[in-house]
Amino acid sequence: MHLLVDIAYTHIHGRGRQTLVSIAGVTLGVGFAIGMAALMQGSQDEFVGTLIDAMPHVQVTDEQRTPPVQPAARAFDAVAFRGLRPEDDIRGILNPVAAVARLRGWVPGSLSIGLSLQGVARYGGTERAVQIMGVEPRDALKVSAIGEDMVEGRFEELDAAGFLAIIGDRLAKRLSVTLGDSLRLTTATGLARQFKVVGLFHSGVVATDEGLVYVRLKAAQVLAGRQNAINDIRIRLRDPNAARLVAARAEEMLGYKSVSWQEANEDLLEAFQIRNTIMYTVVGAILVVAGFGIFNIVSIITHEKARDIAILKSLGFREADIRSIFLAEGALMGLAGSLFGAALGYGLTSIMASIEFEFEQQTEVTHLPVTYNWVHYTIASGLAVAAATIAGYLPARKASEGNPVDIIRGAT
């Protein structure tokens, strides 16, 4: 072993208990940092994963970023209008066939076009406001998790002639509808048809499960009284992270508002960021405390070893050599603490992963979501070693600067 490290080792080895306490400080810091990061990242990954699975990665609607000019504003040159109802219109995406063809040309993923309408579902004496979503079933299956959400019937069954509907399980319960029943769908324009229910889905999102009705695109267009109209294009990308770019490009190309899943969930993602910042602050604070422990013990050692320092200098060791010795002491403790801390972090993560939660409504057992990510280990250990080395540096510098003659004279 290198001489300076050798000397450093004898120093910290000589103070077994205090060294262990200092190392334990680093161990706890690193361990909890890793455990916490595993949990935070795990829950974030799970959440984002669910999000990415459930949501279209990019959704193009017939809206524009700047609201359309209302007829009243066109007619009168006024600053503001009050009390007027805005023009109610399913404008739809213009030239839908061409628009979709242009998108298909470059979008790396699947596309599904649809027509979304507001309407009312009625069965027996019960009515509920619903969103009617007309889709091409085969395409819809490719861009959403609806296929997996089916609890009765299959989504493909929608792909047949006639007026068929697949509705959320909560809506079915509210309306007391069962498979095979016919419910009446009416749109805002007043058009209505009877739809036979061929399937039920459960997405887990209450608003969807009690307010969404899937029908075939053609059927929705009939209800809207507008052939070939679409107002909704959903894109599922092979790489969800490309969503922002794809959305921006689609919007530029079509002129319609195109929203990536990140934009749609901006608030949540920001909350995650804040949470991560808080976590890093806490981890930083723990490491600062651990650093103080190391600073303390290295200071004690430099005082205790003043004679050794003096004699080493008289033997021809340079100040930098002396500094290196005590820097190495801080670094060694930081390194040891990091190693134990990594093990502790791994242990904590495994324990958290194995904890089981049982919820009343659910039959399956739920685990805490954790992520094992080497980046956490690297960052936590790296920071700990850096903090320990800096903590060692301050006393090291002081120790190296002393005049050996003072000590040698005093000891003689």
Place this chain on the structure above:
Amino acid sequence: MTALVEARGVTRILPETVPVTLVEDIDLTVGHGELVAITGPSGSGKSSLLYLLGLLDTPTEGEVLFDGQPTHELEKDAKSAIRLAGIGFVFQFHFLLPEFTVLGNVMIPMRRLGRWPRTEAEQRAAAILESLGLGDHMHKRPDQISGGQRQRVAVARALANDPPLILADEPTGSLDSHASEQVFQILREVPARGDKSIVAVTHDLDIANRMDRRVHLVDGRIVLDEQMHANV
């Protein structure tokens, strides 16, 4: 005889509130292979002179030349390098590192200098210890051997890098007369090990008289510098 270390008009004053003059106007030349005793009453500046000759301290006035090279403008690191390869210190207190074995202590200067590979350094250190009668104690720690033995280990460490100059500050001061004599005999034989010079502070006149030359200090000044004819 060429000069190995030379003090020219060296004065050292500590810049305290009341400045303390440690040594004053010292002219001293130590040649290769010389065995010099420095004597003087307590507080006369013997240790201070030794630190100056050993480049551990810097003169307020005058200069110290090592092997003909002026040293007062050298960087700290350059002086360290001279000490590492060129000067061996022995103090009244042994200053051995308590955690290292006897062998380990002797090897420290060698490992720092890096002139010999590890195994060769170990053999060398063992040979030096053997020649100082410490062959049986090489793997003991400093607290497991006697004071005289510790002081001999300190001498072995001073010899480790084969430096041309050994500076000893009352190396036998803390020892009984038997151990004292042993350490002195060893020091005496050092010049024969290869043209080494020794400057040893001692208040033991019997020892001083058996060296080649005696320099006597009073109040920081050299008052006597004589060759011991018995040994010439």
